[in-house]
Amino acid sequence: MMSEAGASALDSAPPLTDEVPDLAGLSFVETYRILKSASPDLVRSYCNKLEQLPLGPSRTAALSAFFRTLIQVNPVLTKDIILGLKKDDRWLPTSAIRETANPRGMETVAEVMLSFDRIEISSCSYDLLRDILDEWGKNDPLALKQFLETHRDQDVERYFDKLVVNWAAYDPEGAREWMAKEIERRPLLPTRPDEYGGEEIFDSEWRSAVESMSSAWVQGFLAHDPDQATQYVVEHADNPAVKYALNWLAGDLFLASPDRARDLINRLPEEQQSKSLGSQANGLVRSDDSDNATSPRYVAEWMLNFPPETYREDIGWVLRVWEMSDPQELFAWMADLPAPTRDQMINQFPGVSSETTQEDFDTVMQVPDPALRTQLLERLARDATYAERQLRRVLEKSTLPAEEKARLASLIPKPEFETVSADEDTE
Amino acid sequence: MRPRAPLVLIGLCVLVAPIGLVLGRWSVATTPASILPPTTVPRSEAHGFASAKPSLAEPGDLSNVTIENLGQVEFDLAFELLSSAPKDALIAWAKRLETLPVTPRRTAAIGVFFKTLAQIDTKTAVDLALSMERADPRWVAIGAVGVAAPLANLTEVARMYTAINETKVPLVGELIERWSMIDPEATAQFLAGYSGKVTNDEIARFLGNWAALDPVAAMQWLQETDASRHCPRVFADFYAGWVLKDRTAALEDLAAHGADKTFKKAIETVSETLFTDSPDGARSFVLMLPTIAAQKAAIEQIAGHVTGRYLGNDYLHLETEDVAKWLFSLPDNLWHEEIGYIIDRWAGYDPSAVDTWLNQVPPQTKDRLLAEQCRAFNWNVPAAGLKAGLQIRDRELREETLRGIFEGKVKELQEELLRKAELSGEQAAELERILKKL
Structure with a gap:
């Protein structure tokens, strides 16, 4: 049942005035009612008055509440108002509408974001527009398709993969047909051998967009029909789009069904099994997950269903996440493993870091099982190539017997090159 | 000649980006014909997207709206549906969303449902989000409630994060930044009882808002809080906020601390603000600072916007001529390195x-x-x-x-x-x- 405050706000609304209400202090329902009842001119007037407030959190709060509600009431007017502001003044409203827009308002959000320079909304590590388009595509891929098609002049091909991955989840063949038309419309330029034995690539951005779309399609298809997609992947494992999609496929399938993910990996050619398994290790395992599906223990035990040569490369990451979140649970698990498997885990145990040498050492010193503890200390020593000096110092200061210190120190490889690290100056 | 490190860094970034593009490329040489995944999927209307969209007989017709396709209707309809629904229906819908197949559609549906509900009835949205059993949908719901809840209902969001009791990952940054814009005391009270992780950057934004509203109370909180919070970023935001409320007092206080390196960032931040408002004001502030080092910190921060020290855009859009003339107005022992x-x-x-x-x-x-x-x-x-x-x-x-x-x-x-x-x-x-x- 709607809150009483909300119900009464709808039923008994006070008349609107030119005075801007205290939007930040009102409930959403009240603000929604006010802006819905106001004429566009009155809404613009409110905005102008809010813009005139002195800089500070009260102004930010008021403008934020105003735009977060207006995007729900009237996305077109919202876009109009924001695009009428100076560019520097658009950030606050853009941020406000990004967070709350209903999918029907996402076109407005995208249009507003495209009014900024590319460098202002994206970098090597983030792309604000991509996040919005992904959310939009999940809800309404056909609307997103229309948007992208009508904004080709604004360098939006880089986002085609976001459309395709979400569209293919609903309608893989429809998405594929569209991709084919896009390539027909703008064919890829063939590559050409260069003088160094490689290949010269032309129109690289479009090529990259097409490659991304193609592998995204496979991902979307998996979401649409995991069984059919699994069969498809196995049958076309040598297709470049499918191969590239393997970076994510098993991980996506794992979330739905670890058994299905295992079956898929087992059916892949051997050389692709390890790569596919890696997607679980790197992308899925969560140290804070109380739900078994992606906890380090669950993922590690699932990976042990495969031969060592398949999981060997990637289980180290899972062990690292587990060690950071619950080392005692990890050590107890390792101690209970059959000897050959335990040895594999010891060989893949995270090495010591030059920045956290003492902490890494202290963690291993807490291993309850003496034999396992010794084996792990030996592992740290043998793998200390990039933390050789640090580990020697830590060993020296430790409470281990002198003989044991010397023995472990003798296992540390001699460095190829003398390096000077910053922490030497501080000690 | 002084090294132009920023330009070198920019050059590196430009170089790395295409290399990254190339490295990300598939290792197998591809021809246009083979670049698409092969077609083999029979078209099925039952799975087509068109069938997922609700076909509405007339505006306001909710009969074909399902909770899974809430994101495909106008907000008015979604608002009407959720605000008129009895609580049992909301509970049932949340359960149903959680049991949908793990697909983008589920993520989308959960996001829309909880964003919409959080705006209408934050308390119920929080209760339902916390009641979800599986981690993935629960976190989608929590995230949606966290970003969409109105300012007036942030106590409910605080309750949500308290109940989650996450101690390793910082979660409440956005909450305390937004909440402190309207009620910094309540935010401080929440923080006093919250055992989760809160970074200094997050504290900085909270304190900046408080200082802009009540610098005395903010200062008292800062003095009483753990010394680990007394870091450059926190001081910078604190003074940036204080300047908005009482410029004279803030500048005097900051100048009094000018010899302490911990306040360098605060000097830099405040100088920028002053310059964009009034170069004369910035000049007066520079001359108030007690040491050459502090003065140079202020000057370099402003000059850096013109000399290209900052990667990406110059967010202040300063005119070179204005900066040159401003710099020249200072004593020459201060301008000669930058001018x-x-x-x-x-x-x-x-x-x-x-x-x-x-x-x-x-x-x-x-x-x-x-x-x-x-x-x-x-x-x-x-x-x-x-x-x-x-x-x-x-x-x-x-x-x-x-x-x-x-x-x-x-x-x-x-x-x-x-x-x-x-x-x-x-x-x-x-x-x-x-x-x-x-």
Whole structure:
């Protein structure tokens, strides 16, 4: 049942005035009612008055509440108002509408974001527009398709993969047909051998967009029909789009069904099994997950269903996440493993870091099982190539017997090159 | 010459991006024909997206709206549906969303449902989000509630994060930033009882808001809080907020702490704000600062916007000419390190304006400025800098400045500079005469 405050706000609304209400202090329902009842001119007037407030959190709060509600009431007017502001003044409203827009308002959000320079909304590590388009595509891929098609002049091909991955989840063949038309419309330029034995690539951005779309399609298809997609992947494992999609496929399938993910990996050619398994290790395992599906223990035990040569490369990451979140649970698990498997885990145990040498050492010193503890200390020593000096110092200061210190120190490889690290100056 | 580290970094980024593009490329050479995944999927209307969209007989018709396709209807309808639904229906819908197949559609549906509900009835949205059993949908719901809840209902969001009891990952940054805009005391009370992780950056934003509303209370909180919070970023935001409320008191207090390096970032941040508002105000502040180091921190922060120290955009959009003139208004022991770069930049796009300005200063000072500009010449476009050096009237200073640039450089570099300098015959002859003495 709607809150009483909300119900009464709808039923008994006070008349609107030119005075801007205290939007930040009102409930959403009240603000929604006010802006819905106001004429566009009155809404613009409110905005102008809010813009005139002195800089500070009260102004930010008021403008934020105003735009977060207006995007729900009237996305077109919202876009109009924001695009009428100076560019520097658009950030606050853009941020406000990004967070709350209903999918029907996402076109407005995208249009507003495209009014900024590319460098202002994206970098090597983030792309604000991509996040919005992904959310939009999940809800309404056909609307997103229309948007992208009508904004080709604004360098939006880089986002085609976001459309395709979400569209293919609903309608893989429809998405594929569209991709084919896009390539027909703008064919890829063939590559050409260069003088160094490689290949010269032309129109690289479009090529990259097409490659991304193609592998995204496979991902979307998996979401649409995991069984059919699994069969498809196995049958076309040598297709470049499918191969590239393997970076994510098993991980996506794992979330739905670890058994299905295992079956898929087992059916892949051997050389692709390890790569596919890696997607679980790197992308899925969560140290804070109380739900078994992606906890380090669950993922590690699932990976042990495969031969060592398949999981060997990637289980180290899972062990690292587990060690950071619950080392005692990890050590107890390792101690209970059959000897050959335990040895594999010891060989893949995270090495010591030059920045956290003492902490890494202290963690291993807490291993309850003496034999396992010794084996792990030996592992740290043998793998200390990039933390050789640090580990020697830590060993020296430790409470281990002198003989044991010397023995472990003798296992540390001699460095190829003398390096000077910053922490030497501080000690 | 001082290294142009920022430009090198920008160059690296530009270089890495296409390399990343190439490395990300598939290792197998592809032909256009094989780049698409092969088609083999029979078209099924039952799975087509068109069938997922609700077909509405008329506006306001909710009969075909399902909770899974809430994101495909206008907000009005979604609002009407959720605000009129009895609580049992909301509970049932949340359960149903959780049991949908793990697909983007589920994520989308959960996001829309909880974003919409959080705006209408935050308390119920929080209760339902916390009741979800599986981690993935629960976190989607929590995230949606966290971003969408209105300012007036943030106590409910606080309750949500308290119940989650996450201790390793910082979660409440956005909550405390938003909440402190309208109720910093309540935010502080929440933080006092919250055992989760809160970073100093998050504390900084909270405190900045509080200082802008009630600097006395904010300062008291800062004094009583753990010393680990007494870091440059927190002080910077604190003073930035205080300046908005009571500029005079804030600047006096900051100046009093100016010798302490912990306050350097605060000096930099406040200087920027002052300059954009009033260069004279910024100048007064610089002159208030107790040490040369503090003054230089303020100056370099402003000058950096013009000399290209900051990667990406200059977010203040300062005019080079304004910065040059402002800098020159300061005592010369403060401007001489930075002014050369700034004049050189200015001359790069408006040489006649630079000439006009320089002709208005006393000759001896003009010579000094030309010498600074020359020493700060741009290796890629050295013409303006070198020509400035050749304009120095005082022969000794002229020769010393130009020799200083070429001294120690290998012959090839010297020749490259001369080639790029595009000097007139007379200028080239003068330079040659000077360099003969090397």
